[in-house]
Amino acid sequence: MFKKAMAILLCTIMICGCTAPAQQKTENEGLSVVTTVFPVYDWLRNITEGTDTEVTMLMQNGSDLHNFQPSAKDIITINDADMFVYIGGESDEWTADVLREAKSSLESVSLMDSGRVSLVEDKVKEGMTVEEEEEPENDEHIWLSLQNAIKYTELLSEKLQEIDPDNAERYHQNAEAYIGKLMALDREYSVTAENAKNRTLVFCDRFPFIYMMKDYGLDYYAAFNGCSAETEASFETVVYLGEKLDELQLKHVFIIENSNTDIADTVIRTSKDQNRDILVLDSMQSVTGGQAENGVTYLSVMEENLEVLKKGLN
Ligand SMILES: [Zn+2]
Structure with missing residues (x-):
């Protein structure tokens, strides 16, 4: 009995191991x-x-x-x-x-x-609040x-x-x-x-848009690099971003979807012109299966992002 079972098992293993073009699908099956x-x-x-x-x-x-x-x-x-x-x-x-x-x-x-x-490192840029001992990664x-x-x-x-x-x-x-x-x-x-009238975006948030900025030669400042686990921007970061808004005379600041506006509000308050608004770019990190089935597409989100960018770059 045991021998028979072993033989079957071995056979199965051999069959599995030998179905050579195993990567080709079987007929009539998606x-x-x-x-x-x-x-x-x-x-x-x-x-x-x-x-x-x-x-x-x-x-x-x-x-x-x-x-x-x-x-x-x-x-x-x-x-x-x-x-x-x-x-x-x-x-x-x-x-x-x-x-x-x-x-x-x-x-x-x-x-x-x-x-x-070409991959890009999420390197730290001046003004960012950084996690300790963080190695730059792609x-x-x-x-x-x-x-x-x-x-x-x-x-x-x-x-x-x-x-x-x-x-x-x-x-x-x-x-x-x-x-x-x-x-x-x-x-x-x-x-x-x-x-664009201005070519710099200020993100009072995490910053997952480095590839987009690179594609179009846009500059940026951000509270955190990549999707850092940090949530509290340092005092230095807030002051730095506020000064950048004044220096570059920017009318808008950016956050990403599902973020709160706390850092953005504080940065604007720190700057000299309180009359600045907050724009949201969608990084598609939290699109649900339901949304995907109900008409949200990669292109639809990128089209919306373009409209937001048009405001932010003027
Ligand atoms: Zn992320």
């Missing part, structure tokens, strides 16, 4: 693609439109990637998938353990390790750049074409069409930046 954050989910949704490929996003309930820990169910979802796409920054360290245990046929894609875009908010979105759409389309040749043409065409839209919006951003 591919399953899993990703972590909303922007990547939406890129994949566009690329796979009209196919039987199913795309799942793990961060459904608005928790951002900095706080995310996968549940047992999430780990099963990844294991059952054909392809798993993740950001690959410091917040994604949990993926190493999950991938070590995953089946060999799982195609995993780390966007930051793909070499498709900034993880790689989706906050339309130019990166274009490169990653190309990458994901190529990967999908490799593992699912039956739908290759569809992925290719979808990706081309989507890239066209991304490029058009990128041009609008460029024009806005070129026509």
Whole structure:
């Protein structure tokens, strides 16, 4: 009995180990693609439109990637998938353990390790309040750049074409069409930046927009670097940002979605002109699964961000 069981087990292992082009899907069954954050989910949704490929996003309930820990169910979802796409920054360290245990046929894609875009360190800039002993790391908010979105759409389309040749043409065409839209919006951003009266943004908040600033040659000051865990801006930071507002004669300050205005209010109060308003740029770190199903898209958020930027740069 025991021998028979062992033989079956070994057979199973051998079969698993030998299904050579295991990365190709079986017939009549849609591919399953899993990703972590909303922007990547939406890129994949566009690329796979009209196919039987199913795309799942793990961060459904608005928790951002900095706080995310996968549940047992999430780990099963990844294991059952054909392809798993993740950001690959410091917040994604949990993926190493999950991938070590995953089946060999799982195609995993780390966007930051793909070499498709130039990464930027979330380095500390003058005036910021910084966590102690913080090493600079590559900034993880790689989706906050339309130019990166274009490169990653190309990458994901190529990967999908490799593992699912039956739908290759569809992925290719979808990706081309989507890239066209991304490029058009990128041009609008460029024009806005070129026509800007001022080219500096003051963030009285965390600062996940470093890739966007780099794309359009915009300068910035911020209370914290990246998505620092700090929440209290130091007195020096408040004074520094207030002085920058006066010096550059800026009419607006920025915060990110779901932040309170405490630091911004204090900075404005410290400055010489109280008649400044607070603008909100959406970094898409807390888009819920429900919002994603109800019409929120990467492009719709980036379009809204452009309108906000138009105000902020004048
Ligand atoms: Zn962040």
